[in-house]
Amino acid sequence: xxxxxxxxxxxxxxxxxxxxxxxxxxxxxxxxxxxxxxxxxxxxxxxxxxxxxxxxxxxxxxxxxxxxxxxxxxxxxxxxxxxxxxxxxxxxxxxxxxxxxxxxxxxxxxxxxxxxxxxxxxxxxxxxxxxxxxxxxxxxxxxxxxxxxxxxxxxxxxxxxxxxxxxxxxxxxxxxxxxxxxxxxxxxxxxxxxxxxxxxxxxxxxxxxxxxxxx
Amino acid sequence: xxxxxxxxxxxxxxxxxxxxxxxxxxxxxxxxxxxxxxxxxxxxxxxxxxxxxxxxxxxxxxxxxxxxxxxxxxxxxxxxxxxxxxxxxxxxxxxxxxxxxxxxxxxxxxxxxxxxxxxxxxxxxxxxxxxxxxxxxxxxxxxxxxxxxxxxxxxxxxxxxxxxxxxxxxxxxxxxxxxxxxxxxxxxxxxxxxxxxxxxxxxxxxxxxxxxxxxxxxxxxxxxxxxxxxxxxxxxxxxxxxxxxxxxxxxxxxxxxxxxxxxxxxxxxxxxxxxxxxxxxxxxxxxxxxxxxxxxxxxxxxxxxxxxxxxxxxxxxxxxxxxxxxxxxxxxxxxxxxxxxxxxxxxxxxxxxxxxxxxxxxxxxxxxxxxxxxxxxxxxxxxxxxxxxxxxxxxxxxxxxxxxxxxxxxxxxxxxxxxxxxxxxxxxxxxxxxxxxxxxxxxxxxxxxxxxxxxxxxxxxxxxxxxxxxxxxxxxxxxxxxxxxxxxxxxxxxxxxxxxxxxxxxxxxxxxxxxxxxxxxxxxxxxxxxxxxxxxxxxxxxxxxxxxxxxxxxxxxxxxxxxxxxxxxxxxxxxxxxxxxxxxxxxxxxxxxxxxxxxxxxxxxxxxxxxxxxxxxxxxxxxxxxxxxxxxxxxxxxxxxxxxxxxxx
Numbered sequence: 117x118x119x120x121x122x123x124x125x126x127x128x129x130x131x132x133x134x135x136x137x138x139x140x141x142x143x144x145x146x147x148x149x150x151x152x153x154x155x156x157x158x159x160x161x162x163x164x165x166x167x168x169x170x171x172x173x174x175x176x177x178x179x180x181x182x183x184x185x186x187x188x189x190x191x192x193x194x195x196x197x198x199x200x201x202x203x204x205x206x207x208x209x210x211x212x213x214x215x216x217x218x219x220x221x222x223x224x225x226x227x228x229x230x231x232x233x234x235x236x237x238x239x240x241x242x243x244x245x246x247x248x249x250x251x252x253x254x255x256x257x258x259x260x261x262x263x264x265x266x267x268x269x270x271x272x273x274x275x276x277x278x279x280x281x282x283x284x285x286x287x288x289x290x291x292x293x294x295x296x297x298x299x300x301x302x303x304x305x306x307x308x309x310x311x312x313x314x315x316x317x318x319x320x321x322x323x324x325x326x327x328x329x330x331x
Numbered sequence: 332x333x334x335x336x337x338x339x340x341x342x343x344x345x346x347x348x349x350x351x352x353x354x355x356x357x358x359x360x361x362x363x364x365x366x367x368x369x370x371x372x373x374x375x376x377x378x379x380x381x382x383x384x385x386x387x388x389x390x391x392x393x394x395x396x397x398x399x400x401x402x403x404x405x406x407x408x409x410x411x412x413x414x415x416x417x418x419x420x421x422x423x424x425x426x427x428x429x430x431x432x433x434x435x436x437x438x439x440x441x442x443x444x445x446x447x448x449x450x451x452x453x454x455x456x457x458x459x460x461x462x463x464x465x466x467x468x469x470x471x472x473x474x475x476x477x478x479x480x481x482x483x484x485x486x487x488x489x490x491x492x493x494x495x496x497x498x499x500x501x502x503x504x505x506x507x508x509x510x511x512x513x514x515x516x517x518x519x520x521x522x523x524x525x526x527x528x529x530x531x532x533x534x535x536x537x538x539x540x541x542x543x544x545x546x547x548x549x550x551x552x553x554x555x556x557x558x559x560x561x562x563x564x565x566x567x568x569x570x571x572x573x574x575x576x577x578x579x580x581x582x583x584x585x586x587x588x589x590x591x592x593x594x595x596x597x598x599x600x601x602x603x604x605x606x607x608x609x610x611x612x613x614x615x616x617x618x619x620x621x622x623x624x625x626x627x628x629x630x631x632x633x634x635x636x637x638x639x640x641x642x643x644x645x646x647x648x649x650x651x652x653x654x655x656x657x658x659x660x661x662x663x664x665x666x667x668x669x670x671x672x673x674x675x676x677x678x679x680x681x682x683x684x685x686x687x688x689x690x691x692x693x694x695x696x697x698x699x700x701x702x703x704x705x706x707x708x709x710x711x712x713x714x715x716x717x718x719x720x721x722x723x724x725x726x727x728x729x730x731x732x733x734x735x736x737x738x739x740x741x742x743x744x745x746x747x748x749x750x751x752x753x754x755x756x757x758x759x760x761x762x763x764x765x766x767x768x769x770x771x772x773x774x775x776x777x778x779x780x781x782x783x784x785x786x787x788x789x790x791x792x793x794x795x796x797x798x799x800x801x802x803x804x805x806x807x808x809x810x811x812x813x814x815x816x817x818x819x820x821x822x823x824x825x826x827x828x829x830x831x832x833x834x835x836x837x838x839x840x841x842x843x844x845x846x847x848x849x850x851x852x853x854x855x856x857x858x859x860x861x862x863x864x865x866x867x868x869x870x871x872x873x874x875x876x877x878x879x880x881x882x883x884x885x886x887x888x889x890x891x892x893x894x895x896x897x898x899x900x901x902x903x904x905x906x907x908x909x910x911x912x913x914x915x916x917x918x919x920x921x922x923x924x925x926x927x928x929x930x931x932x933x934x935x936x937x938x939x940x941x942x943x944x945x946x947x948x949x950x951x952x953x954x955x956x957x958x959x960x961x962x963x964x965x966x967x968x969x970x971x972x973x974x975x976x977x978x979x980x
Contacts, residue, residue, distance in 0.1 A: 170370055173385075174338025196343045196822060199834060209346050226342070233345040241348055248349045269350060270830050276840035277832040289830075293353060314352055323351040323358040326825075327344050 149182030151223040160224075161231035168227065175223055183220040186210050200274030208268060212248040234327060241324050242311050256304040257297075262290045338387075340818055347825050354829035362817040374412035375426070380419040381412070388429050390815065395453040397429065421448040428454065436463040442470040457761045464758075499577035516633070519570055523629050526563035529556060530623050564600040567593065567626075589632060596626040643736040650735065654728040658695070661724055665691045665717040672709040679706065695721025 151157065157168055179188060186207065193206040213221045213229045232240050247253070251261045266286045273281065297305045297313045314320045351358070373389070375382040375397075392398040407414045415422070421440060425448065428434040436445065436459050449456055459467050493501070502512035533556055537548035549556050571593045578584035599619040631637040644651070666687035673681040680703040681687050690703040694717050705714045827833050 166370075170387075171341075177338060192339050193343065193346075196340070196819065197826070209349065212349070230342060230345055233348050234341075242352070245349055245352050249352075266353060269353065269826070270832075272826060273830055273832055273834065276835050276837055278835040278839060279832060280840070280844060281832060285830075285832075289353070289355075292355060310352070319354070319357050320352055323354065323825075324348065326351075326358055326361050327348060 149222055151182065157224065157227060161227050162235035163227065163231060171227060171230070172223060175226060183222045184226070185220050189221065197272045197274075199276060200272040202272045204264075204268035204271055208248060208251065208265060211251070212244070238315070238321065238324055239311065242314050243307070246307050246310050256306055257310070258304050259290055259294060262293060262305075263287065266290055266293075340815065340822075344818060344822055347822055350825065350829040354825075356828045356831060358828050359821060359824045362814065362821050375422075376407070376410070376412045376414045377417055377419045377422045378415070380422075382422065382426055384426065384429070391429060391432075392454075393815065397425075397452060399453075401453075417451060418444065418448060421445055425449070425452050425454065428458075433460040434458050434463075435460060436467040438466060442467070442474050446471075455761065457758045496577050497579075499573065500579060503574055503577060519566065520630070520633050522563050522566045523626055525559070526567075526623070526626050529559050529563070530620075530626075560600060563626075564597050567597045567629075571597065589629075592625055592628045595622055596629060599623055639740055640736070643732075643739050646739065647732045647735045650728050650731045654725070654732075657724055657728075661695060661720060662688055662691045665695070665713065665720075668713050669705060669710060669717070672713050673705055673707055676706045676710070681705075681710075691717060694718045696725065697721060 151172070154165060154168060157163075158165055161168070163171070176182070178184075178192065184192075189210045190203045190206040193209065194202045196202070210221065211217075213225050215225055215228065229244075232244050236244070246257070249257045249261060249265050251264060263286060266289050270281060270286050270289075275281065294303075294305065296317070297309055299309050299313070370385055370387050372383050373386050375384070389397045389402075396402060402413055405413045405415055420437075421444065424435055424437055434454065446456065456467065502508055502515070506512045506516035533549035534547045536545035537551050571590070574590070574593075575581060575584060584590055599622050602619060631641065666684050669690060670681050670684045670687045673679045673687075681690065686703075690705075692698075693700050693703075694714060697718060699718075705711050823834065
């Protein structure tokens with residue numbers, strides 16, 4: 117009986133040691149990232165010094181390690197849309213912000229993206245939107261890509277909507293979009309078609325100016 | 332909204348630009364932050380200790396004192412700081428809550444002082460983060476129990492208006508209430524002791540009868556003992572009957588452990604009275620007398636410690652079970668081994684494995700009576716292993732039981748697990764409510780205030796020409812919601828516009844869902860054509876279960892119509908937004924919808940009132956204009972208009 121007990125305790129001790137070492141490894145690999153100097157960011161973006169300070173304080177509060185990985189990004193974005201599932205759209209957004217595609221959004225990426233969105237010219241904003249829709253970054257928006265994007269936007273609504281969300285609603289939405297944008301009816305939307313079409317649409321132009329005063 | 336989330340709201344709003352090219356409807360107006368201040372440091376002077384923080388930090392929680400305009404009441408004009416005459420140590424935790432989003436409960440703080448501070452600053456205790464929540468709850472429970480005990484002690488002197496029955500019950504439960512109760516308490520205690528001693532002395536050999544061996548006293552002084560027994564049992568019976576009479580819930584009292592002990596204690600006497608004549612069962616009757624020893628358990632009413640001991644044993648049932656189980660395992664193993672080891676030796680006492688059980692038990696508990704000893708060498712070796720392991724097996728669960736007892740004793744009875752679960756459920760529910768506040772708040776403000784702002788979108792160009800007027804209306808709205816909230820709602824509103832669907836709460840969604848389900852149900856019947864008619868527009872083709880549009884331009888009118896006819900609204904106002912956004916909708920359906928809206932203003936809950944198409948024949952055709960559909964069979968007109976009417980209510 118005693119021998120059994122001794123063997124049992126040895127086993128548990130070994131197992132605990134193994135899990136401890138794994139946890140140690142994870143801790144060591146925590147990333148610490150420091151952004152570029154304030155002056156450099158000021159030069160590269162269109163934000164003033166004070167605005168950058170405010171932005172960084174908020175950013176650092178949420179992500180003390182200095183970078184946002186995709187899961188945190190999804191979590192943060194999901195808090196704004198409690199009724200629906202914002203993870204797919206957040207994924208696309210993350211890819212749009214992560215310009216160097218290294219799997220994490222640093223403060224520079226974040227601030228560059230925001231600079232375009234809030235202080236950029238309409239051309240730049242449309243460019244950014246095109247980049248968002250073009251999931252594989254090949255310069256063309258296909259119907260499948262657009263369908264993914266639109267489905268993710270509808271996902272954010274959740275299921276408790278009026279009118280009830282139907283299966284084919286996103287598809288219809290994609291059809292409308294392509295009819296408007298795809299001038300030469302070749303099944304894809306290029307950047308020029310997109311920008312041309314948006315500049316001719318009053319609604320879109322107006323809504324682009326909507327968030328001027330966000331910061 | 333949570334702390335960090337407020338900091339990311341500008342980002343979420345900026346990212347909303349990604350929806351704009353996809354949206355088909357114009358976006359609502361963004362809330363203006365006219366009174367936006369540059370972020371500044373504010374000083375909070377709490378009883379002389381100055382805390383400084385950004386204003387934005389405090390604005391994260393607008394429903395607390397520091398986050399709302401309530402703090403202006405504490406603003407000191409001369410020193411330009413906010414002065415609070417409260418405890419600065421506790422304030423540290425509270426301010427950290429704003430900074431980090433987590434509320435911690437410091438262990439050295441008194442629980443009631445902490446509660447008071449939380450209440451003052453408008454923070455609900457359920458927000459305390461998980462790391463400190465257990466501790467907080469334990470301390471809170473201890474405190475309330477202590478308060479209740481104090482209250483009961485104080486209460487005893489008051490309450491003159493109790494019935495005789497209630498007084499009696501309280502006297503029984505708590506003997507310190509009155510002198511009578513105390514007397515009764517001591518008298519019953521004395522008689523319990525007397526009865527137990529009598530039972531014991533009864534069996535002592537008590538001198539010699541002339542020509543017989545030792546007789547126990549009970550047989551020598553039969554009458555005396557019988558009288559004593561009778562007296563005790565009479566007292567116990569009277570006591571039991573009185574308790575039964577006074578108990579607030581007799582059924583519950585009869586089921587309780589103490590009353591069962593009482594009954595078992597006095598029953599043998601009565602059974603003995605009844606069965607004195609019958610010789611056959613007197614043997615059984617004698618064994619019944621052993622139950623008289625249960626009278627000793629009646630002492631547990633008199634001793635708190637005994638009760639706690641019993642409670643501990645009950646709560647340590649799992650540890651005791653483990654002890655028993657491991658002992659049984661060991662006994663069986665060693666008994667088997669000893670039996671086979673001693674099989675060889677002659678005149679061995681180990682005749683069978685069950686016979687070896689006795690040896691194993693005696694050896695493992697280190698009793699060692701010596702009535703059974705192994706004689707072979709193998710037997711001796713295994714016997715020594717047995718005694719060594721016995722010590723270990725018994726020594727292991729005992730500290731667990733001991734620590735359990737001390738924990739329970741010091742914590743004065745831990746609350747039931749069921750109660751804790753209920754508390755946890757309540758806590759989660761409250762947190763969910765405050766979290767879901769954001770989504771319900773949006774729906775709320777939609778129904779109440781935002782209808783106004785939506786009308787602003789209609790003449791959007793008009794707004795551009797006269798910015799002044801719209802800003803005033805904007806201001807009116809902003810009175811009730813904070814800037815953060817209104818920006819968040821604006822974001823959600825943009826999403827609605829992008830997708831051309833609205834957020835609704837669960838109830839409405841379920842009604843709408845049931846409605847569409849009901850709608851789809853009759854589509855199987857011959858009145859399939861009714862589906863066509865209900866859509867209102869000319870669909871010459873036979874629709875499928877969920878109505879497919881014929882061409883894209885009619886998409887919105889189709890879905891709009893179907894939804895208008897099938898879903899239920901509670902408020903008229905909710906119907907309006909879809910009607911006013913006329914960019915691509917079929918005007919006819921709009922008109923009919925809005926007309927119906929204005930005509931009636933009742934609230935309906937009626938899934939019941941939805942007529943199934945065949946039964947509509949009897950209904951008179953209402954005056955509201957139905958969507959033009961000359962091909963539709965006549966039975967449809969009432970149904971469609973009826974349904975329209977319901978949806979407009």
